[in-house]
Amino acid sequence: MIYVTRRSHFSASHRLFNPKFSDEKNVDMFDKCANPNGHGHNYYLEVCIAGEPNRETGYVIDLKKLKRIINEQFVDKVDHKNLNVDVDFLSGINPTAENIVIAAWKQIVPHITEGTLHSIRLHETENNFVEYRGE
Amino acid sequence: MIYVTRRSHFSASHRLFNPKFSDEKNVDMFDKCANPNGHGHNYYLEVCIAGEPNRETGYVIDLKKLKRIINEQFVDKVDHKNLNVDVDFLSGINPTAENIVIAAWKQIVPHITEGTLHSIRLHETENNFVEYRGE
């Protein structure tokens, strides 16, 4: 069993808030991240596939195929976008790193047919990252 | 003469467009960066001061003072902000990296009293950065 990881990048803006909260409570909870006009990040997404290398190719999964899946199902839909309003699969979801990585999993997992999707890690800044393993 | 550099970080959103252009021309010119709802970046700002080390301290400039100037005059005003609408000194300016770095220079240069401001470099992504030397 080998774990193969492909890193991708996207730049996006977001605002963290709960529409059911008052403005004060949103600021209390989300601080600077609740700024009404939003802010943004350079995100790095690391998608990890587990599997046995194919005997003929030595690949668990062709990384070109994996890159295409990641781009078509996730990165192209969030890159240079506002995560609060531009992304159908994030509609009604507060775009915390936790919620984004779960959304990435749901978008990508149906398309992985070689090996199995093991984990997705999302870096929001150099100091903050989250990981989801589908559990 | 020693060149001393302090790196700072901020996260912000922006949209690139010229209000005098048509929507088509903005997309043609700024591509994905013209997305009406914006996108964002983790920016790194490197402020470089040139000067001779003080004989008593061995410092060109106390980096704690430099950090305070950078934060008060620039970083606190752009961090977790939308650069198109939240920042007074960027009002009416298309927030390209070029224009942001010039604005940072104007904000910071009046406050440098030890050494002289030599250059400011702004990283927008791992692959794109700009530098201004006040010339």
Place this chain on the structure above:
Amino acid sequence: MIYVTRRSHFSASHRLFNPKFSDEKNVDMFDKCANPNGHGHNYYLEVCIAGEPNRETGYVIDLKKLKRIINEQFVDKVDHKNLNVDVDFLSGINPTAENIVIAAWKQIVPHITEGTLHSIRLHETENNFVEYRGE
């Protein structure tokens, strides 16, 4: 279940040695790290919390709270310090990366009340790091 990680930084000095060893044995065992006057590092500490995102906030844990816990319980006590003599909870402990990361765990784990402390990773240099999972 999401794994949320916060990275922190501190600069510290240390000397590796066992007071029960002879000088020769300390040099034999710890080589350059046994230099009597010490040396130092820029350390990076990655604290990982596992938990389910809160439905109302989308956070496993508010990273501002986690940052405050990490700073108050650990980073503020080791940053710009000599790990052999300045840190009460390292008293009598040889400050190898292994022993530092265990000490960080003991300092931080009682204060984690949202999610559970999953792992702590400590980078001593670009080439050396250790991880502890409380096992």
Place this chain on the structure above:
Amino acid sequence: MIYVTRRSHFSASHRLFNPKFSDEKNVDMFDKCANPNGHGHNYYLEVCIAGEPNRETGYVIDLKKLKRIINEQFVDKVDHKNLNVDVDFLSGINPTAENIVIAAWKQIVPHITEGTLHSIRLHETENNFVEYRGE
């Protein structure tokens, strides 16, 4: 239980292909990586040892010893080499990252006598890496 990791570096060239495939099939499968004259990478190898810190030293394993094992058994044999023709233990093996990391495991594992070899991670580029845990 502590997980101790040592990162090493080597520069090597390789060509990905299966000698049983036609040229067309090799290009179809391995794309640019099938270029007959090869290409190359700066590889980073992260070797992780799991164990309990020795009470007298505070080390799971002396990293100088681990570095020597990694160099003698693996890095010195692949650094500044062509992985298709210069490396005896890769003879007849298509040098994908997956196959290289398995070969690294086989080379290193017999020599780990303090702690146990837990995992080896190999970075081929900033965006691609693989991990093997001996399973």
Place this chain on the structure above:
Amino acid sequence: MIYVTRRSHFSASHRLFNPKFSDEKNVDMFDKCANPNGHGHNYYLEVCIAGEPNRETGYVIDLKKLKRIINEQFVDKVDHKNLNVDVDFLSGINPTAENIVIAAWKQIVPHITEGTLHSIRLHETENNFVEYRGE
């Protein structure tokens, strides 16, 4: 005047040697880099354009155009290639970092029509890089 830099990446193999030298002299001069079957690197190329931002766009140069020039004139011709045999504009040239960066300059400079080409920096490893300013 603003200095705008775009970073690109390519993976290539090379062998350093002078065909007029004996094998011994090549090993003496180029050491491991003279390995007859070659080795390789992940190269990073930083192309810096100097100019004044256009008043209507705020750009010194549209980075999409710059990226296209860099790819068409240089990166696409060296990526996943053997620099000794696969690249017409390196024919007969010993592919040291110094010689590669000069070749990159010659390839790219005729195509820069907005601003002027100020410098090109080439990173061969994390520890080695060269810069050329056309002087």
Place this chain on the structure above:
Amino acid sequence: MIYVTRRSHFSASHRLFNPKFSDEKNVDMFDKCANPNGHGHNYYLEVCIAGEPNRETGYVIDLKKLKRIINEQFVDKVDHKNLNVDVDFLSGINPTAENIVIAAWKQIVPHITEGTLHSIRLHETENNFVEYRGE
């Protein structure tokens, strides 16, 4: 003219203070860096040589030779050392980054006989670095 840079690494401890200052003034001036028992850093040193590539080798300077000079004249004397007490050429000097980089220049410049020493950059942390050009 090509600018060739070699990056080196060392780990060291130091304390910033002026023995002519009172304890209060040292804390006021150097803050946490005046901690009597010291602290430390992972330093990166970038030594840049300017020159024309040799026609026979394509090298401005053989980086193996440059590495040897840097190690013998500087890195071996500061690595895993206390910069206040262990280093003869820093004796009586407050080891600020500014003063260390000037000392590195003085140590290295007499030994550069191919090309000329153009600049030395010293990174003290990810956020602080200094550069000296011998002026």
